[in-house]
Amino acid sequence: MTVVESGLSWRNEDLGARIRVALWLRDEVGEGSIFSKARLREAIQGAEQVDRRMRDLRPAGWVIKTYRDKPSLQPDQLYLESMGLPVWEQEHRAAGLRQISAKTRRFVYERDGHMCRRCGHAAGEEYVDAPGTRVRLTLGHVNPHSSGSAANAEDLITECARCNETVKHLTGVQMTKGQVWDRMTELPKRHKQDLLAWMKVDFRPLSQAEKTWGLYRQLPAAVREELQRDLEALMRS
Ligand SMILES: [Zn+2]
Known part of the structure; x- marks a missing residue:
């Protein structure tokens, strides 16, 4: 059932996609119900960004589960567990954004x-x-x-x-202070030193090797294999 009040309908194309998605969930799905992404995309046309807008609702307290969170769901199904802030209201429009x-x-x-x-x-x-x-x-x-x-x-x-x-x-x-302390004291000395250095700057800097790993991980699998072989060869020589 669609509630139309002062233009606040998911059908109102003047509203932003996030608000329309929220209204659609409120009026067409409701808490505790399953819906499919296809149905949502069909309702809110032209919103290829619909998935993204839905994710944007999470920081505003909306709990939407996927099949990864809830094994009983099919991959294209989602579950509206609970609604969060009414982002269609002026004061909440920017919530979590x-x-x-x-x-x-x-x-x-x-x-x-x-x-x-x-x-x-x-x-x-x-x-x-x-x-x-x-x-x-x-x-x-x-x-x-x-x-x-x-x-x-x-x-x-x-x-x-x-x-x-x-x-x-x-x-x-x-975790409690004691639990973390136990983990800390179990670390080898070198790791304790690393940890202390990170604590002092309140930041964990990445090593050059880690940064390179991040770059490598973005390459296609075939290129990664080549690089692995090349590096192995380099290390052997
Ligand atoms: Zn992570």
């Missing part, structure tokens, strides 16, 4: 070596613990618990989509 310019985005990816700075996986790589699932990079807040908008490179960090989701939902399951 970060206006990051393409230039800033490129700069941050470049700076971070095209790697997730939380788990170290590079773009396109398969997760070690989830073969078949490839890493998609996105940008996150340096401090995941700070709200508000961050459009500056120094507030942003390259994350894979998985860490990005996890970090957002981490609130309340942080």
Whole structure:
């Protein structure tokens, strides 16, 4: 059932795609229901960016699960678990939106070596613990618990989509000081020194090898194989 009130309908093409997607979910799907991406794309025409707009709802508190989160779903199905802020209302229109310019985005990816700075996986790589699932990079807040908008490179960090989701939902399951201390003391001395250096600058700089790895990971598989052979040959000579 479609609720039309003061032009606030997903059919209103003057509204932004994110708002239209939110209204469509509210009026045509509802909390606790499954929908298909195809249905959404059909409803909101011309929005090849529809997936992206839907993801943009997550920072505004919308919980939309995919088949990766919920095994009972088909790959083209999504599950609207709960609605977040009413982004169609003037005061919430910018909720969770970060206006990051393409230039800033490129700069941050470049700076971070095209790697997730939380788990170290590079773009396109398969997760070690989830073969078949490839890493998609996105940008996150340096401090995941700070709200508000961050459009500056120094507030942003390259994350894979998985860490990005996890970090957002981490609130309340942080480890205790003692648990982290135990891990710290178990580290070999060299790693303790590294860790201390990172703590002092509150940042983990990438080594040249890690940066090169990030670049290598962006190449097609066939080229990566060639490079591996070339490097092996170089090391032997
Ligand atoms: Zn990650």
